[in-house]
Amino acid sequence: MDQAFPESDCITILLASYRGAGFIRAQLDSIAAQTHRNWRLILSDDGSDDGTPGIVAAFAASRPAGQVQMIDGPRRGATQNFLHLLTAAPEGAIAFCDQDDVWFPDKLARAAAALSRRDGPVHYAARTIITDAALVPIAQSRHFHRPLGFRNALVQAIMAGNTSVFNAEAAALLRRCAAAARARNIESHDWWAYQVTSGAGAALIHDPRPALFYRQHAYSVMGRNDTVPAMSQRIGKLLAGDYGGWLAANHAALEAVRSELLPENRRILDRFGAALYQPGPMAAARMARIGLYRQTAPGTAALFAAALLGRLRQRGPSSAIR
Template identity: 80%
Template sequence: MDRPDPLPQASSMQVTILLASYRGAAFIGAQLDSIAAQTHRNWRLIVSDDGSDDGTRGIVSDFAARRPAGQVELICGPRRGATQNFLHLLSAAPEGIVAFCDQDDVWFPDKLARAVAALSLQDGPAHYAARTVITDASLTPVAQSRHFRRPLGFRNALVQAIMAGNTSVFNAEAAAILRRCVGPAQVLGIESHDWWAYQVTAGTGAVLIHDARPALFYRQHARSEMGRNDTVRAMSQRIGLLLAGDYGGWLAVNHAALDAVRSELLPGNRAILDRFGAALHRAGPAAALSMARGRLYRQTRAGTAALYAAALLGRLRHRGPRRPIR
């Protein structure tokens, strides 16, 4: 028997949008307007502002005043950077579907509708993300973000962030898992909320959906928190960071945050996590062998080769960079 069309059910589902803001006055108005223009009307917005002094809070307050009472809420962030601000938002979110939102993007009108329709087909936890259209500061399109060909999963999530936070939407079951796991991530100071979310959802067996259709304009400007990762230069820089030993400490923090919630992981993924942890405490062939036994991989052959070379050279035992390697 065929399953019913998910769209009528999906249209009634409320989505809580979690927007982390900081000195975003130049662009946040366009993002808020794109949220208001969503074809999926059943949403609420929580903005956590991290101490802006440029008018951001006023723009959000004005937007809230034009919306139905209670639809938009402005709260104070922890003032510890973007990742901690998103984790703070997640811990404050109510039960139900949640969507991460960057302050300087512009969503396509059907962004939420497509995500909710895809999630409504799933019976258990599910994590949706999508491609983006990369633009310049004036929203002139430059290119589409990368389309990943290799499977999504925990073996990839441990070593690569590919479920972009600015497109990520989690159904109620996945959001509940993230809330249960968020404490150690906050205390340990992980560097990337979207990478962590991919690791947790993959590790707990959630369905992972990566939409090949772009969902938003991903604005690149001088203050962008995250740069594009699709050019030869960008990919070469990330491989260089692997070989330079810049992110071993970062991997160790990610491992510790996952290990603290290992009871949430599938049994097989706990074993993979342990092999990964062993690799981070070893050097030379022993480290590479632990990685190989876990069958860890990145989305390109060159990236995977660089990962194993870094393990063989003992680079994964070093401290990491200040940006996630995608």
């Protein structure tokens, strides 16, 4: 390894790109401006047919040799691209990165400091400043008040991937679990990461200070979730039935790596899996006994309403029920 990037505190940034020519240069420039200088970047491009590869190549040429690497993505969407990046990452700390955001200069430094204060695996995330396409600030993302943990992670994604940084132990955990997530075609890499880290007993940190500009534009893969229309849309999806399929895929991915989970969380996973195959009233009752919750009262109410109405129920062999 180049002596400019000693392994001890190097953070590998994992950036999934696809047709990002309109915004990616600003993101790359914000990475170059980080006060935490010891980083490397692996960018997985999913077959962009715009100027993205050329922009990345020019950026790589402006950096020290070996600091920036571009690889081919699996061309199966953003989630699969991030899981692919996990398998390509070397040992050590990692940070997920979206192509259209702009990081604050101290983003990595603050994350590194937070990670250094904990032992064992650690998963750090932060709030963001939501902006329009021109980076004009609109609002801060939500600050969550209920505890972070596995009972929340099973039913809600709140550790935003575009802010998430993992220490070496947490990154190794994700790498061990990535193949199962790819095979089960999970919906969201950051939701899955929150489930894996919380399930394994990692320390979870959600920084109330924003770490980046979260750009909203016409081609955003995931939009903001802090407005009444956005929250209503998510509750609508929860009630529509797609959400139940996402829960089942997540459960299958976690079941495949259950040995990584704490014993208590394996039992929770089993009870949750059983609930997904039960009729509505039984499913809602089981989930209530498990103690599952979302971060807001309306969100939790919608979860149990969806279960009660049978919107989360999966069809499958009885062996799926524990």
